[in-house]
Amino acid sequence: MNRTHTSFQQLPIVDVSGLFSDDDRQRLTTARALDRAAREAGFFYVTGHQVPRAQQSALIEQARRFFAAEHEWKMRYYIGKSTAHRGYVPEGEEVFAGGKRDRKEAFDTGRELPADDPDVRAGTPMLGPNTWPEQAGFREAVGGYYEAAFELGRALFRGFSLALGLPEQHFDRYLRKPPSQLRLIHYPLDPSAEDRPGIGAHTDYECFTILLPTAPGLEVMNGEGEWIDAPPVENAFVVNIGDMLEVWTGGTYVATSHRVRKVREERYSFPLFFACDYHTVVAPLPPFATPEAVAKYPPVLAGDHLFAQTAQSFTYLKERLERGELQLPDGSKALSSFGQQARYASTDLDTQG
Numbered sequence: 001m002n003r004t005h006t007s008f009q010q011l012p013i014v015d016v017s018g019l020f021s022d023d024d025r026q027r028l029t030t031a032r033a034l035d036r037a038a039r040e041a042g043f044f045y046v047t048g049h050q051v052p053r054a055q056q057s058a059l060i061e062q063a064r065r066f067f068a069a070e071h072e073w074k075m076r077y078y079i080g081k082s083t084a085h086r087g088y089v090p091e092g093e094e095v096f097a098g099g100k101r102d103r104k105e106a107f108d109t110g111r112e113l114p115a116d117d118p119d120v121r122a123g124t125p126m127l128g129p130n131t132w133p134e135q136a137g138f139r140e141a142v143g144g145y146y147e148a149a150f151e152l153g154r155a156l157f158r159g160f161s162l163a164l165g166l167p168e169q170h171f172d173r174y175l176r177k178p179p180s181q182l183r184l185i186h187y188p189l190d191p192s193a194e195d196r197p198g199i200g201a202h203t204d205y206e207c208f209t210i211l212l213p214t215a216p217g218l219e220v221m222n223g224e225g226e227w228i229d230a231p232p233v234e235n236a237f238v239v240n241i242g243d244m245l246e247v248w249t250g251g252t253y254v255a256t257s258h259r260v261r262k263v264r265e266e267r268y269s270f271p272l273f274f275a276c277d278y279h280t281v282v283a284p285l286p287p288f289a290t291p292e293a294v295a296k297y298p299p300v301l302a303g304d305h306l307f308a309q310t311a312q313s314f315t316y317l318k319e320r321l322e323r324g325e326l327q328l329p330d331g332s333k334a335l336s337s338f339g340q341q342a343r344y345a346s347t348d349l350d351t352q353g
Contacts (some may be wrong), residue, residue, distance in 0.1 A: 005042055005223030005254060011230050011238070012037040017048025019155045028162055035163035038241055042256035043220045045236040046156075046210075051148045053235065056212060058141035059184070063268050066135055067105060067186040077133050079108060080316035084120075084128030085181075086110060091188075093315050104260075107133075107184040109142055111150075111177060119177070124278055125307040126179035146182045146272070149210050149237075153180070153274040156208065156239065164249065165287055174276035179306060180206065181275075187217065187260065187267040203255035204242035205309040206275040206302075211238040215267040221257040230258075244276060244302050250284035250293030278303025301329065308332035 014037050018030030037044035066074070071090070079087040089106040109130050113120050120128045132139045154175060161170040201221075211218075216231040218238065230238060246255045260269075276282070283289075283299040308328050311317040320326040 005256070006040045007224040007226070008041045008222050009228060011044050011220065011228075012041055013045040013047060013233065013236065015048040016046045016152075016156065016159065017050075019159045020048075020050060027159070027168070031159040031162035034156070034159045038160070038163070038253045041220075041222070042254050043230065043238065043240040043258065045233045046152075046239050047233075047236045049152050049237055050155075051145075051152055051237070055141075055145045055148050058137070059145040059212070059270060060214060060268060062135065062138045062141045063107070063184040063186065063270070066107060066133060066138065066184070067268075069135075074105075074133075077107070077131050079131075079314070082128075082131050084110065084113075084130075085126050085310065085314075086129070087131035088133075089314075094313050095315065095318075103190060104185055104187050106186070108181055109146065109184075110179060110181045111146075112143070113177060117177075119278065124303070126181075126303065126310070127177070127278060142182070142184070145270075149182065149212075149272045150180065150274075152237070153208075153210055153272065156210075157274075160208075160245070164252075164285070166285070171276070174280045174302075176277055178275040178277050179303060180273060182270065182272045185269040185271070187269070189266045201257050201259040203257055204240060204271075204273055205244075205306045206242045206273040207244045207248075208242050208274050209238075209240050210272045210274060211240070212270040213238065213267070214269070215265050217260045217267050218269075219259050219261050227259070227261070242273070243305065244282050244300075247282045247297045247300060248285055248288075250288030250290060250297060252288055275306060276302050278306075304329035304332070 014030070014033045016030055016034070018026040021027055021030075074088045075090065077088040079085060079089050079093070081087065086108050089108060091103065091105045094104075094106075110126070112130050113127055115121070115129065117127070154172070157171045157175065158168050161168050213232045216229065218230040219227040220230045220240075222228050240256045240258065241253045243255045245253050278301075280302040281299050282302050284293040284297050311321060311326060311328060317326065321328065
């Protein structure tokens with residue numbers, strides 16, 4: 001029987017330093033702590049993560065410099081010009097379920113793949129080269145942080161493997177060149193933000209997310225459908241379960257709905273959306289493949305799910321869909337089809353954005 005999230009009032013904290021230990025027992029103990037946090041909240045802080053503070057600081061400084069530039073200059077790197085969904089996302093470009101435009105700007109990056117990569121040549125969505133602005137040190141700082149955070153993601157996946165009773169390396173085969181995106185997000189100072197969202201309520205489309213925030217504003221839905229503040233914790237990342245890990249575990253782990261509210265100060269946020277390889281077919285793993293889970297979670301191509309959700313959220317992609325230049329993959333789900341938001345569809349979410 002699947003467990004649902006508890007009525008938590010604050011996020012648990014998990015020290016994941018044990019995942020980097022040579023001691024099998026220490027890695028297993030840490031994995032069990034991850035498992036409790038994933039089952040009970042689906043959202044938690046991680047400390048002991050091995051990502052140097054200097055890399056975090058360099059990323060934040062480059063983001064500050066980029067977003068402080070003139071709008072016309074930033075639009076030279078507009079995401080709609082990219083073949084791989086990389087680049088600048090102006091305010092209002094992204095629209096979540098509910099139809100309201102988000103009050104933020106962003107810059108999207110991912111794993112750098114050359115033009116002659118077979119998947120890139122085949123036109124696989126979300127894969128390809130990054131768009132790099134002409135800003136001294138930007139590529140080095142952002143690329144370096146991406147690699148460090150990605151290694152943390154690999155370690156977390158091995159922890160989840162142990163927690164789920166699987167071989168520790170089980171998920172490694174699906175992490176060869178995933179469309180894992182690192183987003184640099186800027187929420188401008190907005191004195192009226194008490195009554196307006198910064199980003200609408202949603203779940204994340206990938207396996208899990210590793211988030212570095214600089215200020216409060218994040219809210220998480222608990223098991224009772226209540227919104228709980230998740231302020232930054234010193235030198236900790238926020239990690240949350242995404243749609244694909246919900247499917248793989250047959251709902252044992254549930255993708256956690258979240259939103260950004262009360263942006264009373266300028267705020268930066270850096271989520272790494274940790275995905276599996278585009279062509280990975282995701283379905284409940286054997287230990288979780290109950291008849292109920294199999295019925296609820298039919299197999300889904302991970303990349304197609306990510307692309308379909310993205311194409312329904314970004315204005316430039318929706319316009320291409322309307323013009324017939326793009327098509328959603330067969331069986332694409334509507335926005336907000338996973339997590340508690342799907343369960344609490346009748347809740348008043350008029351403020352979600």
